[in-house]
Amino acid sequence: MKETEEKRSVLQEAEAYVSLIQTDGVNNPVDIDVDSYTMQLPEWYDEILFKRAQDFYFKNMFAMMAGKLCGLLAVLAVPSILKILICTKASSNSCTAYKRYIETIFHTNSWYENDLKPGSRSWKSLEAVRKGHIMASKYTEKKKSGFISQRDMALTQFGFMGYIILKPDKLGIQVSNKDFEAFVHFWRVIGHLIGIQEKYNLCTDSYRTTKLRLELVLDKVYRPLLEETSNDFMIMAKALIEGLWCLNPMLDCDAIVYFTKWMSDCKNYLYYESDTRAADVDLDESRKIIQSFNWYTRWIIFIQITSHTYLANFFLFRWYFNNQVWLNQYIIYWFPFLAFYKFGIKNSYVRILRGTK
Structure with a gap:
């Protein structure tokens, strides 16, 4: 009985949180x-936990990069965020998107790689991100x-x-x-430092x-948005x-996009029959979605899902995949030859925190 009441209390708190960000959070x-804030570590910061999370990331780089990519794509389905991104034109075409999202990868890498303390590279990165949000927010507000x-x-x-x-x-x-x-x-610490109120x-x-909050945000916000994506979403996703x-x-x-919708349990976005989560799921419709893609896209979907659900469970494959992610990021920093081909040398090199060691 006590356990049931506790579960009910936790669920009510999570539902209240989702309601809060959807109402009060929209207006703040x-x-x-x-000048409206001072960046400082919260009193509940735990360095041991923070460093354990950093180690956890490096043990699962391949999987976490995929999870983050799905998350970045899902964020584009949020109308208020999409409107701001379109207004700033910071990621409206492949060249600007390349710069913006490579910068995002470099910033998050700095949070995972460095000690978190005032003056460190990760601290300066967080300061830059927070200031960037202020500038973008002022610009888009001015442009109505x-x-x-x-909430965003x-x-x-x-x-x-x-x-x-x-x-x-x-x-x-x-x-x-x-x-x-x-x-x-x-991520509670990172959220605090980039300006999310407690x-x-x-x-x-x-x-x-x-986790319960995340489940409700996925159920009540992201899944409905991803099941009804707009043309603007597809343009920005591309x-x-x-x-x-x-x-x-x-x-x-x-x-x-398919992988993200599959990850989000969108209706009829099934790959394995074991993915079925509701009685109204139509397996024939899910097959039609897959069959609507060309052979190359179907092959990529197969590679992605097989690599993550099966191969990544084995140490040797996981080690290879993690090192491949590291190598790709090393190349994109020092010799981004594919970007040379696509965008030209001048637009290919991306740096954050210039002049900072």
């Missing part, structure tokens, strides 16, 4: 200006395209860590509950309560994937 900007709200930030936070926690089996992540406790703490922070002090093709030439827009 992430920051007003650079809205501002970056606390919380939903974007989901993009970086939601699928990783909710779909470890589909991604091939090797994890324990202690790893996830550390990972939740990591009441809007998707991550709590507990993996259990955070720009994102064509840009990141220079990082990984195995990327295909239709395949990644």
